[in-house]
Amino acid sequence: MTDTIDADGFRANVGIVLIRDDRQVFLGGRTGGRGWQFPQGGVRQGESPEEALFRELTEEVGLERGDVRLLASTRSWLRYRLPKQYVRRNSQPPCIGQKQRWYLLEFTGSEERFRFDSTNEPEFERWSWVEYWTPVREVIFFKRAVYARALDELARKAFPNDPPALPDWFEQEKHLRNLAKRREAAHQNARALQDAPPASEIKKA
Numbered sequence: 001m002t003d004t005i006d007a008d009g010f011r012a013n014v015g016i017v018l019i020r021d022d023r024q025v026f027l028g029g030r031t032g033g034r035g036w037q038f039p040q041g042g043v044r045q046g047e048s049p050e051e052a053l054f055r056e057l058t059e060e061v062g063l064e065r066g067d068v069r070l071l072a073s074t075r076s077w078l079r080y081r082l083p084k085q086y087v088r089r090n091s092q093p094p095c096i097g098q099k100q101r102w103y104l105l106e107f108t109g110s111e112e113r114f115r116f117d118s119t120n121e122p123e124f125e126r127w128s129w130v131e132y133w134t135p136v137r138e139v140i141f142f143k144r145a146v147y148a149r150a151l152d153e154l155a156r157k158a159f160p161n162d163p164p165a166l167p168d169w170f171e172q173e174k175h176l177r178n179l180a181k182r183r184e185a186a187h188q189n190a191r192a193l194q195d196a197p198p199a200s201e202i203k204k205a
Contacts, residue, residue, distance in 0.1 A: 009096035010079055012043035015150060018061075018068065019158055020107045020129060026146035027135050028061065028124035031116075039123070039145070040100065048089060049073075049101045052059040052085045057105070060123045062116065067109030072157035074102040080146040086106040104157055132158065133167050134178070145175035 006120040016039040018026035027036050041056035056139055057063050080096040088095065116122040130138075132155070136147045148170070156164040166183060170176040 002045050002151045004047075005093050005095050008101070008200045009031075009094050010077075010099040011095045011097070012052075013040055013100045014043060014049050014056060014104040015040040015100045016053065016060075017102060017104045017151065017154055017158075018063075018107050019104060022129075023132060023158060024129040025132055025135065026061070026107070026139060027128050029126035031125045032123050035140055036128075036135070037140070038070065038135060043080070047138075050103075053103050059118050060116070061127075061138075062114055062118055063107075063109065064113075067113050068105040069108055071104040071106050072148055072154055073104070074100075074153050077101055078146050078149050080143060083142055086142075093132070095096055098170060100146065100150070102154060104154040126132070132164050135167060137167075144173065145179075148176050148179050152183060 006012070018039070019027075026038070028039060029036055039060040041060065044054040047055075054065055057068070077099040077125065078101075079097060079099045082095075114127065116124045125188060133151065136144050136151065139147050167179050171182045
């Protein structure tokens with residue numbers, strides 16, 4: 001079946017953050033030693049993003065709906081552009097990047113359920129459980145900003161009481177540095193609202 005590509009050239013795609021009870025996340029090692037990434041895949045024509053989510057979950061890591069619990073998704077599509085050397089010029093319609101809806105799934109099954117041979121061309125050949133922000137550093141360079149944005153938004157559901165702080169190495173890349181600044185500004189605004197006196201006291205004064 002054909003993947004969905006919009007009028008701007010962005011292919012609809014779902015990304016999967018699989019988290020276990022100790023709050024580490026699943027990171028797949030790509031076949032042929034081509035780096036590490038989260039499970040992801042295109043949304044086919046006539047398919048909803050959630051349908052694509054569970055199809056890709058089975059195709060890439062062998063899990064079924066009963067092995068996970070859906071915790072959250074990003075509110076909107078997150079986009080990234082492909083570097084010129086990765087754009088397939090002869091594809092119709094042309095695809096210049098991906099727009100992704102990200103899903104946070106809690107792993108409730110057994111690790112024995114993982115399998116990478118559900119398709120003729122497996123995406124992964126190994127996996128590891130890693131700290132929450134580690135995938136941002138391990139993924140290929142042009143996906144790092146969208147990984148950071150997705151994890152930042154989903155952190156509120158992954159860690160409802162105490163979201164993890166951004167690591168120091170976020171300062172080393174411009175896009176990650178900007179996210180760190182926005183996050184700090186939002187944190188300061190939230191603290192200012194908490195410290196502000198109630199409206200009733202302001203009126204009395």
